[in-house]
Amino acid sequence: MKAVVFEGGRARFVGDRRPPVPVEGESLVRVELAAVCSTDREILRGYRPDFSGVMGHEFVGVVEAEGTEGAGGALAGRRVVGEINLDCGACLYCTSGRPRHCARRATLGINGKDGSFAEFLTLPTRLLHPVPEGLAPEEAVYTEPLAAALRITEQTDIADGMPVGILGDGRLALMVCQALAATTGARLTVRGRHPGKLALFAPYADVVRTGRRACGAQGGSEADEGGEADPAATQGAPTGGGPAAGGSTGADPADRPAADEPAADAGFEVVIDATGSPAALAEALALTRSAGTLVMKSTYAGTTEIDMSEVVVREIRIQGSRCGSFGPALALLRSGRVALPPIELHPPEDFEAAFSSPAFKAALDFR
């Protein structure tokens, strides 16, 4: 089968990979679309040095053969999406309601399990969710990032009228913004640096253009299983849109709030970092009100530094946030209450173009 394989620190396309064989409890899924996520780009940067195998974790496919312990045959031939954490079911975390933190978990296309950049994948049947009728693959492929966005509402109380700041204007930020707009009464403000992208947020939030470079010195970016940063920052250079799109290019100390930014006490009760950039962390902290909550959605290769004394003195709660439940995400997609930007499709042979695409969402098309 065709597949994009990560090995020895780089990705390559292969046309003759042996299809995976389902073990007990697993189903075989024929992949239709597999979306590129920031995590995939981070893997190329060294985020998961121990991983080797088929990349990719966001997908829509059709169940070719349903395994046991599944939905009793109800999934055979159905279009599905799949949760990506393969928990053991037996460890402390699995037996205390935290299976996504299973100490022995494998993660599709990220850790110990061949992923979705291939014509076929296998997953435990219990992790598969049928795609509701009427939802196209191009929409359903947003399930995982939308679930990750909704995770915030499972972790943090967001009251009606509460000022909530979202940092970043990339795909994850858009998912977060739409998820919060659809499920909370928060007063949303989005801060980003790309006028063209910020326009997408205007129906749901106040938008503030920061007009400065938001990515780190390495052009580093990106987020977690489900997270995503600004694709332009990923490439380390502004992409199109004229002079306004790039802002300044690194002359600013990126970790200093600019003069026009509000003092911390004028900030937000909840700040969500969806920039994918370690350089944004100081700004995120500055914008979080004392005794407020800073939700971290970004992961990146390497480490970063912030003033932890400020966290202590201002009693800021830092909440890491990763994957969410697929059920609510599918229901929200089905409701039509989120507007999704079109997906840019690439043949799997052109995975490099998909990886470097500045589009909101690029995917490999295996159909």
Ligand SMILES: [Zn+2]
């Ligand atoms: Zn476990």
Ligand SMILES: [Zn+2]
């Ligand atoms: Zn992802």
